[in-house]
Amino acid sequence: MTNNQSTDLLFEISHLGRRCHRLPACDVPEKDATALVPADALADAPPPLTEVGEIDLIRHFVNLSKRNMSIDTNFYPLGSCTMKYNPKRHERLAGLPGMANLHPLQSDASCQGMLAMLWSMQNILAEIAGLDAVALQPAAGAQGELAALLVAAAYNRDKGQTQRTRVLIPDSAHGTNPASAAIAGFDAVSIKSNDNGLVDLADLKSKLDDRTAVFMITNPNTIGLFESQIGEITKLIHDAGGLVYLDGANMNAIVGVTRPGDFGADMMHYNVHKTFTGPHGAGGPGSGPIAVRAMLAPYLPTPIVVKDGDAFKQETNRPKSIGRVRSFFGNVGILLRGYCYIRTLGPKGLRAMTENAVLNANYLLALVKHALDVPHGDRCMHEFVASASKLKRAKRISAMEIAKRLLDFGYHAPTVYFPLVVPEALMIEPTETESKETLDAFAATLLKIIDEDPAFLQNAPHTTPISRPNDAKAFKEPILRWKA
Amino acid sequence: MPYILNTGADVKAMLDKIGVASVDALFKMVPDAFQLQRPLDVPPALTELELQQHMAELAGKNKAADNAVCFLGGGSYDHFVPAVVDAIASRSEYYTAYTPYQAEASQGSLQAFFEYQTLICELTGLDVANASLYEGGSAVAEAVLMAISIDPERPKVLVAESVHPEYRQTLATYLANIQKEIITLPTPNGALDPAALQNHVDDKTLCVIVQHPNFFGNLEDVNAVSRLCKEKGVLFIVSFDGISVGLLKRPGQYGADIAVGEGQMLGTPMQFGGPYLGMMACREQFVRKIPGRIVGQTVDRNGRRCWVLTLQTREQHIRREKATSNICTNQGLFALRTAVYLAALGPQGLKETANLCLQKAHYLADELCKIPGVSLRFKKPFFKEFTVQVPGDVPTLLRKLLDAGYHGGLPLGRWYPALGNCISIAVTEKRTKAEMDGFVAAMKGAIR
């Protein structure tokens, strides 16, 4: 069953004079707008938004929703994104009026339950990190990176270490790392990966000096490998007077097994929307709290929730703080879902989460590695990166072709062409919430696809609502809005 | 274990296939010295029922807008959210999807974002909108980063003191280590004085930032500010209120180059500050400098119209340290909510909502000012929010009002020491005459 109604744009189904939402009559004596505001501030007419009736509005967006893959409909082995199940209870609890209808600037006394939850979340995230203090404010991982790098800059400024202008970043890192470093005012310096996919220590040493402010490391890294040299690396950085930052996007591999603070990280961000399953919402929202060692705590963004006797309050008066990185407290709705997840799992459940994430990834790896080249060994953490290089040479099947063909079988594609250090990368992360049967079926499909006729793959997908889009056209002749 | 499906037998079969004896063996890469030898010290697990009870208990300790009538504003408002918005946003095809990098599997969200972008262009009267930023404060900072990449040489950033204090703090944080000078222009009369601005705008000025209506609720003289900016070739950045443009001129109509704004008031619950969304739109000529994701129209191999993420060479995953912004995850679900909200209201609904806010705010202001000792602090036109001076100690007054069942207003002394005896009061279309009359009576009682 297809429904063309959904592919028409809202603007095309708009019909002059229709409307959905209606407002009550004004119950106070009404004055002419020109009596209240200057005429030159008033518009002649309201913005030309669409005019649609309720049933058409609902059909439009419901039918559109069917043109999406989602976790609730499809397996989503999308590396680096930790697409685990989003529990339904979280949606119900986040919608409790006593949580959802709180104003961000209402008095602390009037939101003690909310502050108690946030205070507890600060403590939990500090414990999982093995670090001393947490700020929940950043809106996503990238904003957490920026906030933490600004903390590092403020700390160095205080210590008179203003020559520390560089942030060292492995070439396998996510693009947000160097982008955040640049906005924080640092020079981003790239560190090579070695043949095993780990940090090239010689390259690191050659670039490490008293200009180094921070070394940003993703551990396990984006190839899905735990940096076995992590102790040596953090010692090198600390000896040179630098700080170690952990990109926590891959925490799903280590929660309860090892703690960043214990292996030498001085600061880190969480992606609550990944590790603690805030739903991704087709691109957001996220939540990117940061955790730091005690010496960095005074510089954290504000507010921080503190407990004063039996009462909780938001502390804003922290003279050394970098300030705030956004308005209001943070992405509380996502923090609340993360809190619910952690409270549901408890200490044992959190470890089981990690163990099963790693078990599932290794199992999937074992199922496919004979057919698909996995350059960095036959063991991984929560994800692994396969390469279609050989297939491309032998059969002209690229990572993109495999990804697109998987869609035909109802699987979301893995992350492709990231990390940049693996050619023809297919980054696969199954997460702990999938069953063995799902992994078996996915692996069988993957193996079947690489035996298919390359010409057929080059035109995949064949069954999705659209075939491959012309990206070059979108780029060269940008159409970014509907026009009559 | 909750959400985990592997049984003991599954685990054994999987370990056999992998070729290791135990799950612990999979963690060999983690050096022993760093392995945690104890369970995490976090609270014990709760079943769904227990969790529900726990969260309900926490929620019960909060006074929500349902328990006390909300007159709080300052960037987050108790506007009405029609049921259609929740019905669409709670479809898990939307909320459990990932960023639409695979266009063939994401046409639903991509089309919704394209519609969102178009609606934001209509709302702002500008040419191009992105698919959302985090929220209103960092959107101001992103607008300034964008201005810097448009015009890298000019060092001065002028911002009116009447811009939301937390937005200005955010801007200061973002620019802390970038060689630019932020100059805050005082607004003692409740809005920026264009004559005073004239003395500051010169050929070293990168941009001027105003909020309209501003943090005090007052209208700025945006026409005059715009004229000044045009004369000096300075970028004009405005933080606007999405409801207000139902009545007021849109940013593009008064000459803004970049418009940003908090999107919460367009269909998103207040939820103690987030998640919200930052709206951003600009003139066509700046399109390759705009931060964040953008959806564009194209065709598929069969010539069918479709949508993709485009102009990605601006973004961090391609450009790394040279990207226009570091933003990756944005606020997709809230862009969807905003699109549904705006479509549900339509032009007439937005106008009526704006008018109700305007009328009711003025009614309440008039009634409050009949109380001896209460007066409007500024002689400026305002929209849905206004600033009053009150007698006595402000925190005590607000506490009494809360006890009487009202979130009574924001104590402005928290951000503006000179306004220690002032509160700002916001009135949305939800407030009834009865609620407002009750509030006036409570205020009278509290002041006496």
Ligand SMILES: Cc1ncc(COP(=O)(O)O)c(C=O)c1O
């Ligand atoms: C390794 C890594 N680092 C950082 C980020 C950025 O996080 P966010 O998208 O939450 O800003 C991501 C995710 O997109 C990531 O995968």
